[in-house]
Amino acid sequence: MVDKPPPPRSGRDRIKTLAQAALNADVTVDQLDTILSGMSEALTDLNQTMSGMNGTLEYFEETLVVFNSTLSRIDELAPRLDAVVARMEGIVERVERIVGVGEAVISPLAATESAIRGVVSAIRRQGR
Numbered sequence: 158m159v160d161k162p163p164p165p166r167s168g169r170d171r172i173k174t175l176a177q178a179a180l181n182a183d184v185t186v187d188q189l190d191t192i193l194s195g196m197s198e199a200l201t202d203l204n205q206t207m208s209g210m211n212g213t214l215e216y217f218e219e220t221l222v223v224f225n226s227t228l229s230r231i232d233e234l235a236p237r238l239d240a241v242v243a244r245m246e247g248i249v250e251r252v253e254r255i256v257g258v259g260e261a262v263i264s265p266l267a268a269t270e271s272a273i274r275g276v277v278s279a280i281r282r283q284g285r
Contacts, residue, residue: 166174
């Protein structure tokens with residue numbers, strides 16, 4: 158079977174087809190315009206968000222600089238604090254020795270006091 162070519166179109170059919178194509182193109186252009194407007198708004202919002210993020214990152218960087226400075230000062234103070242702790246430990250050891258000596262000195266006095274109280278109590282009981 159041999160294919161027959163389509164019959165030639167009239168001028169009216171051609172104009173009708175071209176008009177429909179122009180209308181379709183116009184609708185497509187309107188749709189693209191709407192999409193591009195939406196994208197423009199989205200990009201504006203994204204730009205504002207990025208500006209806010211840049212400000213936040215700058216603040217974070219400044220905070221880290223201060224934090225690092227503080228850590229450096231603490232590192233510088235650590236040896237001095239160790240020295241203070243060592244001196245305090247020495248003082249505590251001396252106080253413990255003094256308390257031990259005081260307890261040793263008071264121990265015989267406490268025993269003597271207890272014995273004297275016992276004697277006084279015994280004399281009071283006999284006197285009754």
